Amino acid sequence: MKRTLAALTLAATAASALVTGIASAADPMVIKFSHVVAENTPKGVMANKFKELVAERMGDKVVVEVYPNSQLFGDDKVLEAMQLGDVQLAAPALSKFSRYTDQLALYDLPFLFQDLDAVDRFQQSDTGQAMMGSMQKKGLIGLGYLHNGMKQLSSSKPLRVPADASGLKFRIMSSEVLEAQFEAVDATPLKKPFSEVFTLLQTKAIDGQENTWSNIYSKKFFEVQPYITESNHGLLDYLVVTSAEFWKGLPDDLRGDLKAALDEAIAYGNDIARKKADEDRAAIIASKRSEVIELTPEERAQWVQAMKPVWKEFEDEIGADLIDAAYAANQQ
Structure with missing residues (x-):
C-alpha cells in the first residue's frame, strides 16, 4: 500500500513538473531596455515605440520592458550590467564606448x-554599419544609430571666434577627443555628469557647455546661459546596443523580427x-532668455581651423581610413 501511494505521489509530482515546464516554456521572453533620459525625448520615444511594435507583432513570444531616467542603470554601469545579463538593450551616447573600441571616437x-x-x-554606408560590430570581441553588438542632433556652444560670454573661448571652463562628457577639442581653443574642459550641468552653470562653477538644441531646451540650460x-x-x-551572447543566442526568426521592429523604431526616433531640434531652437529664440549667435562663414572657418588638428591627433587610434570615409560623406 505504501509503495502504491509513493508511486502515485511520484507520478503526480512528475506530471506537475511537466505542466509547469510547459507553462514556463510558453511564457514570453522579457527584454529589458534601460536608458537615462525622459520618455518625451527622442531616445525615450524610440524605446517606447520599439516596445509597442514588439507587443503588436510578437506579444506571445517577447515582452519589452522599458526603464527610463536611469531607473535600472546609468550609462556608466549599463554596459557592465548588459554583459552580466541584467539588461538586454541600452542606448548610451557614442562617447561612452571608449573602453570598448577606439573607432566610435570618430563621432x-x-x-x-x-x-x-x-x-x-x-x-548607413558599409563602413558606418561595420563600425557597430567593432565591439564584438568585448561582448557587445551595436544594432542601430539614434540621433540627438548637432551640438552648439553655450557660454556666459559671446563666442564668435576661437579666441573668445580662451580661459573659459566647459563641461564635457568623458572623452579624450572632446578634451582635446577644447584645449585646441585654449579653454579648460571639465568632465562632469550630465545631471549636474544646470547647477554648475547656474552657480558659475563652469562657463559653458556643448549640447544639442533639444538638450539645451529640455534641461533649461538656456535660462542660465546668456549666449548660444x-x-x-x-x-x-x-x-x-546589446550583448553579443544574448543576440547570437536568439533563434534566427526571432532575431530577425526584433531587428525589423528596432529599425522601424529608430527611424521613428x-x-x-x-523635428525637435528645429522646434526647440525656435522656442529658445522666442524666450529671449539667451541670444543665439549665428556665425559668419569667415568666423566658422576660424573654429574649423583651430579644432581640425584634433583629427590628426587621434588619427592612429581611430583610423585615417575611417576619418576620410566620414568626411567624404559631406560631399555626396
Whole structure:
C-alpha cells in the first residue's frame, strides 16, 4: 500500500513538473531596455515605440520592458550590467564606448560632419554599419544609430571666434577627443555628469557647455546661459546596443523580427530628433532668455581651423581610413 501511494505521489509530482515546464516554456521572453533620459525625448520615444511594435507583432513570444531616467542603470554601469545579463538593450551616447573600441571616437571629432544628412549617409554606408560590430570581441553588438542632433556652444560670454573661448571652463562628457577639442581653443574642459550641468552653470562653477538644441531646451540650460553660438561643431548620437551572447543566442526568426521592429523604431526616433531640434531652437529664440549667435562663414572657418588638428591627433587610434570615409560623406 505504501509503495502504491509513493508511486502515485511520484507520478503526480512528475506530471506537475511537466505542466509547469510547459507553462514556463510558453511564457514570453522579457527584454529589458534601460536608458537615462525622459520618455518625451527622442531616445525615450524610440524605446517606447520599439516596445509597442514588439507587443503588436510578437506579444506571445517577447515582452519589452522599458526603464527610463536611469531607473535600472546609468550609462556608466549599463554596459557592465548588459554583459552580466541584467539588461538586454541600452542606448548610451557614442562617447561612452571608449573602453570598448577606439573607432566610435570618430563621432566626437569636431567639424567632421556638415549636418545630419551627412551623418546619415556615413552611418548607413558599409563602413558606418561595420563600425557597430567593432565591439564584438568585448561582448557587445551595436544594432542601430539614434540621433540627438548637432551640438552648439553655450557660454556666459559671446563666442564668435576661437579666441573668445580662451580661459573659459566647459563641461564635457568623458572623452579624450572632446578634451582635446577644447584645449585646441585654449579653454579648460571639465568632465562632469550630465545631471549636474544646470547647477554648475547656474552657480558659475563652469562657463559653458556643448549640447544639442533639444538638450539645451529640455534641461533649461538656456535660462542660465546668456549666449548660444550656433556652431554645429559636433555630433551627439547614441548607439542602441546589446550583448553579443544574448543576440547570437536568439533563434534566427526571432532575431530577425526584433531587428525589423528596432529599425522601424529608430527611424521613428530619428524623425522626432530632427523635428525637435528645429522646434526647440525656435522656442529658445522666442524666450529671449539667451541670444543665439549665428556665425559668419569667415568666423566658422576660424573654429574649423583651430579644432581640425584634433583629427590628426587621434588619427592612429581611430583610423585615417575611417576619418576620410566620414568626411567624404559631406560631399555626396
